[in-house]
Amino acid sequence: MDKLLEQIKKGVVWPFPGGIHPPQQKSLSNSASITRLPLPDKLVVALKQHIGANGKLLVEKGQRVLKGQALTSPAANWSVPVHAPSSGIVTDIAPMPSAHPSALPELSVVIEPDGKDEWVALNPINNPTTLTHDELVNIIHQAGISGMGGAGFPTYVKADTKQPIEFLIVNAVECEPYITADDTLMREHAIEVIQGLELMQQLLNPALCIVGIEDNKPEAIVAMTKAAEHNEKIIVQTVPTIYPSGGEKQLIKLLTNREVPSAGIPADIGVLVQNTGTLFAVQQAVYEGKPLIERVVTVTGNTIHKPGNVWALLGTEIKHLLDCQGFSPVPQQRVVMGGPMMGFTLPTVRIGIVKTTNCILAPDHKELAEPGPEKACIRCSACADACPASLLPQQLQWFAKSKEYDKLQEHNLFDCIECGACAYVCPSEIPLVQYYRVAKVEIKEQQADKIKADRAKERFDARKERLDREQEERQNRHKRKPAAKSADEKQKVADALARVKNKSDNGDEKSAVAAAIARAKAKKLGDQSAELEPDNSEVAKERALRKEQARKYKDQKSQTDESADTAPVDDKKSAVAAAIARAKAKKAAQANEGTEPVVNEAPQSDAPVDDKKAAVAAAIARAKAKKAAQANEGTEPVVSEAPQSEAPVDDKKAAVAAAIARAKAKKAAKALENAEPAVSEAPQTEAPVDDKKAAVAAAIARAKAKKAAKANEGTEPAISEAPQTEAPVDDKKAAVAAAIARAKAKKAAEALQDAEAPNAPNNTDNSSSSIDADVPKSSDDKKKAAVAAAIARAKAKKLQKEGNDQS
Template sequence: MEKLLEQIKKGTVWAFPGGVHPPQQKSLSNNAPIARLPLPEKLVLPLKQHIGASGKLIVEKNQHVLKGQPLTKPSANWSVPVHAPTSGTIIDITPMPSAHPSALPELSIIIEPDGKDTWCELSPLANPANASHDELVDVIHNAGISGMGGAGFPTYVKADIKQPIEFLIVNAVECEPYITADDTLMREHAAEIIKGIELMQQLLNPTLCIIGIEDNKPEAITAMTEAAKHNEHILIQTVPTVYPSGGEKQLIKLLTNREVPNGGIPADIGILVHNTGTLFAIQQAVYEGKPLIERVVTVTGNTIHNPGNVWALLGTEIKHLLDCQGFSPVPQQRVVMGGPMMGFTLPTVRIGVVKTTNCILAPDHKELAEPGPEKACIRCSACADACPASLLPQQLQWFAKSKEYDKLQEHNLFDCIECGACAYVCPSEIPLVQYYRVAKVEIKEQIAEKIKSDRAKERFDARKARLEQEQAERKNRHKRKPAPKSTEEQQKVADALARVKDKTSDGDNKSAVAAAIARAKAKKQGGELEPDNSEVAKERAARKEQARLYKEQKAQNNGDDEPVDDKKSAVAAAIARAKAKKAAQANEQAQSDDTESESPVATDDKKAAVAAAIARAKAKKAAQANEQAPSDDTVSESPVAADDKKAAVAAAIARAKARKAAQANEQAAADNTASELPDAADDKKAAVAAAIARAKAKKAAADNTASELPDAADDKKAAVAAAIARAKAKKAAQANELAKQSENAEPQGNDESSEGSQQTAQEKKKAAVAAAIARAKAKKQQKEGNDQS
C-alpha cells in the first residue's frame, strides 16, 4: 500500500487496454464562459431522471410552485426527488417523450414559468464541518443529486456506503470529443468543486483523493491545483488523452493500477468515483441549500453559430437551447444528446434536459457523416484491439443477432461500457453498440420476469403452507387436552380399577354390574376411567365356542365330515330360483310357438290374438308359481326354523322341482308339435303318440319320486311341496282345456271345396287325440300330487 501511494504521488500512470484517438473538437466550445439563458416557455420535467425508482408526486395540476420547491418525494430505494427549476404553474402532469433513443413516454410535470424566478425558502447547513454523517447524507438525498457524468446513480447511496474507502477519485477527464462542460466548470468554479470534495472526504474518510484530468485541459489543471493546494490529501493527476480514459474502470486502472472484478463495483476494491458536476451540486446543496435544478450543458456543432456551455434549467426543451445558441439546421439534420461516441440521436427536439445531459451536438454532414449500410464482418479484429474492456465485440455481435443470451452473459456482455470504440474502428460500419444495448435490455427483462415468477412461486408456497396450517388448527381447535391429574386423583383411579378387577371373578352378570358401579364411582371421584371390555370379550368368545361345538356335533350326527355352510345354502337357493325362472321363460317361448303354429288352423286373426294373450298370461302365471315355490322354500329355510342341513335339502328339492317343470314344459311343446304333423292323421298314429306321452310322463314321475327321497324334507315342507304340485296340476289342466276349446273352434267364412272339408276333419281328429293326451297327463299329475300328500 505504501509503495502504491508513493508511485501515485510521484505521478505514475498505468495504461489500460485498447482505446482510440478520435478528433477532439473541443476548441469550438471551451473558449467562452458559461452563459445564462432566458427562461423557456415551458419546462418538461420527467419524474425519473436517474437509476432507481421515481419519486412520489406531491403536487397537482394547476398548482403554483416556487423555484427549488420539491415536486416529488422519495418513495423507495434509490429514489431521489425532483424540484421546480423556476417559479410558475403546473399546467399538466402527463406522459411525455423521454431522453432515450426510443423516446418512450414517461410521466412528466409540465411547468409554465411566471417569469419571476422566485425561490422557495432555502435551508443551508450553518456549520457543515461539524454536521453529522446522517445530516450530510439527508441533505444530499433531499437535494435530488444523482451522478451527472454517467448513468445517474443516486449520490446519497455512494455517500452512505459502509465499506472502507482508500481512494476517492474525481473524474474530471471528460474524454469524449466536443464535450467541455466539466472543463469550463473547473475553470470557473474550482473552489466550489474542492469544497464538495472535502464534504465527501468528511463522509468517507479516504486515504487519498485523486483528481484525474486529461492533459488537453491545461487551464482546468491550473485552476484545480490552485484551489486544492491547502489540502494535502488531494492530488491532481494528469492522464494522457486517450478515449475512453474517462470510463470508471479505465480511470481506476490509470490512476491506481487496480481492476474492478467482473460483475463488481469500485467499492469492492476500496475505491469510489465522483464526477466534478456532482461534487459542485453537493457543495451547492450543503452550503447554499440549493437543490439540483440546473446543470452545465455543452451546445456545439457546425450548425451552431455560438457554440459554448450554458446553464440549462432541468426540463428545458432542446429546441430552446439550440435557438438560443443560433441553430441553422441542414437537410436531414441530426441532433445528438451526448457526444459523438456514446450519444444517441434524438427523435425530437421537444425533449427536456435531464440530470445526465452534458452535451447537445448538432453536426453537419461533413462533421458527422451518416453511417453507411452494414456490411459483412471481415474478421479484421480491429474491434477487439480497440475494446477497453478486453471483450470480443465480433463474437458478442453474433450472439446478440442470434439472441443467444446465455452465451452473451458467459462472454461478459455487461462489462461493456458502450463506449463505441469498436464501432468507431469497424471498417464494415457495423453498429456494434446498438446490438449490445438491445441485448442488454432483453436480458434484463428476462431476469426481471424470472425474479417475478420466483417471487410468485414463493408467495404461492407460503400461501399453501399457511392454508394447511390453518386447516390443521381448525381440526385441532376443539380437541382439548385433559388437565393433568394430581397424585391423589391418580391414586383414587388406581384403587377403583383394583376393586373392579377383584369383583370380575364373581360371575358374568355380577362382573358387569360391578364394573359399571366401579366406573360410576371412579367418575364421581373425579377420575377418568377407560372402559373395561374384557368381560364382554370373554362372553363373546364363549358364545362362539358354543356355536362351533354345536356345528361339529351336528355334522357328526349327519355323517358329514364338514358342516354345511349357511352361505353355500343361500347360494344354492339362489341358483335354484334362477333355474326356475329360466324354465318359466322356456315355457313362455313354447306357448308362443304353439300359438304361432296354430294360427293357420284357427284362420281367424282375432281368435288367434285372444289365444296368444291367454297363453302369455298362463305362462306368466306359471313363472310366478315357479318363483313362489323357491321363495316358499327359502322362507322355510330361515335360521330360526331349520338347521344347515335342512336348508341344503330344501335347495335340492327346489332344484328338482325346477328341473321337473322344465321337462314337463318341453314335453308339452313336443306333444303339441307332434299332434300337428300331417303324418299323424289316422287313429293308429294318435295311439302311438299317446303311448309315447304316457311313457315319458311315467319316466318324469319316476325321476320326481327318485329326487324326493324320504329323508329329504320334514312334514311341513312335504305339505308345502304337495300344495304347489296340486296348484301346478290344476293350472296345467286349465291350460289344456283352453287349448282344446281353441282347437275345436270352427272357422267362419264362405263354403270351401271338398278337399278343404277333408283337411278340417283330419284337424279335428288330431285335436281330439291331443286333448285326450293332455287329460291323461293332467290326471296322472293329480294322482302323483295325491300320493305325495
C-alpha cells in the same frame, strides 16, 4: 499501500487495455465562458432523471410553484426528488417524451415560468464541519443530486456507503470528443468543485483524493491545482488523452492500478468515483442551500453559429438551447444528446434537459456522416483490440443476434461500458453497441420476470403451507389428546416389557406362544370359512324327496288308469258311461284349474235301465254337467271338509284315492250286471209314448238341470269352512280330481237310470221320484226311441264340441 501512495503522488499512471484516439473537436466550445440563457416559455421536468424509483408527486395542476420548490419527495430506495427550475404555474402533469433513444413517454410536470424567477426559502450552511454525517447526507439527498456524468446514480447512496474508502477519485477527464462542460466548469468554478470534494472527503474519510484530468485541458489543471493546494490529501493527476479514459473502471486502472472485478463496483476495492459536476452540485446544496435545478451543457456542432457551454435549467427543451445558440439545420439534420461516441440521436427536439445531459451536438453531414449499411463481419479482430474491457465484441454480437442470453452473460456482457470503440473501428460498420444495449434490456426484463415469478411462487407456497397448517389444526382441534403417563405407569410398562423380553429367551415358551397363535389363526380361519360357506344339505334333501314323490305318483297314476280301464262293464252302458265321464272330467279339469273338484256323495242306485232310458239319462246328465260347469267357472269348489294346505299330496293319499276310485267303479259295474235280470222280469208297459210326452219329458229334464245350475250359482258349495288357498294344483291333484270326476259321472248315470225306471227297488232320491210322477210309464215305439237317441247323440256331440272349444 505506502508504495502505491508514493507512486500516485509522483504522478505514475498505469495504462488500461484497448482504447482509441478519435478527433477531439473541443476547441469549438471551450474558448468561451459559460453563458446563461433566457427563461424558456415552457419547462418539462421529468420525474425520473436518475437510476431508481420515482418520487411521490407533491404538486397538482394549476398550482403556482417557486424556484427550487420540491415537486416530488423520496418514496423508495434510490429515490431522489426533483425541483422546480423556476417560479411559475403547473400547467400540466402528463407523460411526455423522455431523454432516451426510444423517447418513450414518462410522467412529467409542465411548468409555465412567470418570469419572476422567485426562489423558495433557502437554508445555506456556512460551516458544514459542524454537521453530522446523517445531516450532511440528508441535505445531499433532499437536494436531488445524482451522478451528472454517467448513469445518474444517486449521490447520497455513495456518500453513505459503509465500506471503507481508500481512494476518492474525481472524474474530470471528459475524454469524449466535442464535450467541454467539465473543462469550463473547472476553469471557472474550481474552488466550488474543491469545496464539494472536501464535503465528500468529510463523509468518506479516504486516505487520498485524486483529481484525474486529461493532458489536453491545461487551464483546468492549473485552476484545480491552485484550488486544492491547501489540502494535502488532494492531488491533481494528469492522464494521457485516450478514449475512453473517462470510463469509471478505466480511470481507476489509470490512477491506482486496481481493477474492478467483473460484476463488481469500485467500492469493492476501496475506491469511489465522483463527477466534477456532481461535486459542484454538492457544494451548492450545502453552502448555498440550492437544490439541483440547472447544469452546464455543451451546445456544439457545425450547424451551431455560437457553440459553447450554457447554464441550462432542468426541463428546458432542447429546441430552446439550439435556438439561443444560433441553430441552422441542414436537410436530414441530426441532433445528438451526448457525444459522438456514447450519445444517441434524438427523435425530437421537444425533449427537456435532464441531470445527465452534458452535451447537445448538431453536426452537419461532413462532420458526422450517417453510418452506411451493415456488412458481414470480416473477423479482423479490430473490435477486440479496441475494447477497453478486454471483451470479445464479435462473439457477443453473434450471441445477441441469436438471443443466446445465457452465453452473453457467460461472456460478461454487463462489463461492457458501451463506449462505442468497437463500432468506431469496425470496417464493416456493424452497430455493435446497439446490439449490446438491446440484449442488456431484454436480459434485465427476463431477470425481472423471473424475480416476479419466484416471489409469486414463494407467496403461493407460503399460502399453501398456511392453509395446510390451518386444516391440520381444524382436524386436530377436536381430537382427544392422550393423558400424560405418570412415572408409576411408565415403570409398569417398562417392567412388563422386561418380563416379555425375559420370557422370549425361553425356547419352550416361544413354541407355546407360537402354538397358541397358530390355534387362534386356525380357529379364526375356520369361523371365516363357516361364515363364507352356507349349509345347503336341507335344501338338497327336500329336492331329493320331491323327485321321489313325483316318481311314485307317476307309477300310481299308470296303475290307476290300467285298473279303471279293465273294469268289466256292459258294452253299451260302458260306452255311454265312458263318454259321460270323459266330458265331465274335461269340464271339471277346465273349471277347476288351481282348485279341487267337489265330490258329490249321492246315494248309489242299482236300478237297471233300458236303451231308451239310458239315452234320455245321458242327455239329462250332459245338460246338467254343462250347467254345473258354467255355474262353477267363478267359484272355487272344495274336495274335502278339511282345510287345504299348500303342500303336495303324498304317495299314501294318492294310493287311497286310487283304491276308492277302483272300488266304486267295480261296485257300479256289479250293480249294472245285477240290475239287468230285474229289468227283464219287471212288467213292461206297452203304451206308446207320443211326441207330446217326449217333449214334456225333455222340458222337465231341462228345467231341473237349469234349476240345479241356478242353485249352484247362488250358493258357494264349499264343504270346508276353512279359507281356501289360491295355490295352483299340481299334476298329482289333477289326476285325483279326474278319477273322482269319472266316478261321479258313473254314479250320476246310475242315479238317472234309476229315476227313469218306475219299479226300481233302490230308488231313494227325491228328484227321481218327481220324474216318476211326471213321466208316463208307457213304452215308446221304435220310431220315437230312435228319434230320442238321435237327439241325445246330437246333444252329446254338441257338449263335447263346446268342451273342446273351451279347453
